[in-house]
Amino acid sequence: MATAQIPPTFAALRSRSQDGQVSSALEQVSLHELSGGEVLLRALYSGINYKDCLSILGRARIISHFPRIAGIEVVGEVLDSSHAAFQPGAEVMVHGFQTGIDFDGGFSEIVRVPAAHVQPLPAGLSPLQAATLGVPGFTVALALERFEQFGVKPADGLVAVSGAGGAVGLMAIAILSKAGYQVAAITRRPSQADALRALGAAEVIDAGLAAQAPRALEKARFVAAIDNVGGGMLAWLLRSMQDSGCVASVGNAGGNAFDGSVLPFIMRRVQLFGVVANAPWAQRHRLWARLAGDLRPDFNALQAHVHQLPLDGLLAHAALQLQGATSGRALVSFAPGP
Ligand SMILES: NC(=O)c1ccc[n+]([C@@H]2O[C@H](COP(=O)([O-])OP(=O)(O)OC[C@H]3O[C@@H](n4cnc5c(N)ncnc54)[C@H](OP(=O)(O)O)[C@@H]3O)[C@@H](O)[C@H]2O)c1
The missing domain is CATH 3.40.50.720 (NAD(P)-binding Rossmann-like Domain)
Known part of the structure; x- marks a missing residue:
């Protein structure tokens, strides 16, 4: 177990609900507060989706139980795993399966997920390329x-x-x-x-x-x-x-x-x-292989449209995205470490 790499607390954007009003704020969170799962990840990139913006700003009823860390997708590196399929150091991604809704999601430096939701990074895609597509x-x-x-x-x-x-x-x-x-x-x-x-x-x-x-x-x-x-x-x-x-x-x-x-x-x-992105595994494997292969976009051309921001810039960004005032693909990019 790579416990030495796991800090006692880490930053996450946590959403809470009081009297029907949802608010979100950066908090220091401990491992035991995260929802359950066999695989612990160090987040590298978390895509910011329209749905996430609705969710963290409480503009739609998306999160099922509070408090919750939103973020419906994450690309990360395995820190620790009690499931044989995922070894520390492996680069993986998670999207759908109610991540950030029924389970804590990607807007956190450390993410814990059920092994059944984890997918190895498709061959031929770097973490940033996989997150860009997301x-x-x-x-x-x-x-x-x-x-x-x-x-x-x-x-x-x-x-x-x-x-x-x-x-x-x-x-x-x-x-x-x-x-x-x-x-x-x-x-x-x-x-x-x-x-x-x-x-x-x-x-x-x-x-x-x-x-x-x-x-x-x-x-x-x-x-x-x-x-x-x-x-x-x-x-x-x-x-x-x-x-x-x-x-x-x-x-x-x-x-x-x-x-x-x-x-x-x-x-x-x-x-x-x-179209519903939360697809069954056979379709995920088939289409991610195509996204790394015959459907692979020109990542150099896409680069100009990809905006990386720190976790503490997420709330301000989300308000602008819901106003239709942003463009392109936005990612929370996590600093190396912890
Ligand atoms: N079904 C699924 O599984 C699935 C998966 C992913 C996303 N979605 C949904 O697909 C939609 C787009 O997602 P996204 O990630 O591309 O969102 P986004 O990055 O926020 O882009 C939405 C785009 O729609 C246009 N737009 C925004 N507000 C508008 C308004 N009030 N009236 C008309 N056009 C407006 C803007 O394009 P222009 O400035 O170019 O006009 C804006 O850039 C969202 O509703 C999202 O929830 C669904």
């Missing part, structure tokens, strides 16, 4: 696999990506363009157009187009779409699909409810499906 990259791979099952091919036409300047949007541009697809990046910030094109977008569309007075059906533009925004954007995408186009509903950064009609379905055979 839940957003895996989510894109889930959507892309469904497009492939529907028979969508790169030569078929444009694939729309909404919320293009966000983490899932950027990963979608990088991964889909690498796979040969023509990507139409939809953003509220056309000032980002050059950066989105540099990442691989073939076309950049002002999200304002989707807010114009709706028609029963719009011009048929897209063969597939990844929607990170929801609300009126999802309704517009459905009306803008070509015959047999498929739409992956991934996110709700712009709202949950949307108005619509059956016309896209009964006149253009449009297919709408949902």
Whole structure:
């Protein structure tokens, strides 16, 4: 047991609930306060997801029991393990399985997790590359696999990506363009157009187009779409699909409810499906191997969009991300040690 490396207390962002109000603060936490598990990690990077921002700022009921350390994903190094599959020094990652919700999560220097939730880092990915992809990259791979099952091919036409300047949007541009697809990046910030094109977008569309007075059906533009925004954007995408186009509903950064009609379905055979990143193991192994292989994005091009911040910068960042005032992929980066 590597107890010498394990400090008696360590920093974590812990969320508490009082009279229905959630607040989060940096605290010094002891090992015995963490939720259970066989594997103890030194966190290297924890991806900051939209859901984490909602969670730590108490804007949605995500955490099941308080106090809780949020953070739905973490890449780390095994410090100690009572499970034979994970030896000290191994680089691993955890995402989903209610991490940061039912179990303490990644916003902590030391993380304890059930061995059943731990995945070795995919061969060919460094800790930073795996963390950069994280839940957003895996989510894109889930959507892309469904497009492939529907028979969508790169030569078929444009694939729309909404919320293009966000983490899932950027990963979608990088991964889909690498796979040969023509990507139409939809953003509220056309000032980002050059950066989105540099990442691989073939076309950049002002999200304002989707807010114009709706028609029963719009011009048929897209063969597939990844929607990170929801609300009126999802309704517009459905009306803008070509015959047999498929739409992956991934996110709700712009709202949950949307108005619509059956016309896209009964006149253009449009297919709408949902994506949930908390996938079964067979799919995780298959898609992470692809993310390290044929779907591997250009990490050099992505680098400009990856923002690393210390744990004590997380709360301020989260408030900005929920306002839609951030862009790119944000990671809490933990200093070497403890
Ligand atoms: N289903 C799943 O398993 C899964 C997995 C990961 C994420 N998600 C969800 O997917 C969504 C995107 O996640 P993310 O990590 O990419 O979030 P993010 O980094 O915060 O990006 C969201 C993007 O959406 C756009 N946006 C933000 N607020 C908006 C608003 N009020 N109206 C219209 N557009 C808005 C912005 O793009 P522009 O500035 O370019 O317009 C923003 O960059 C979130 O809802 C998240 O919870 C779901």
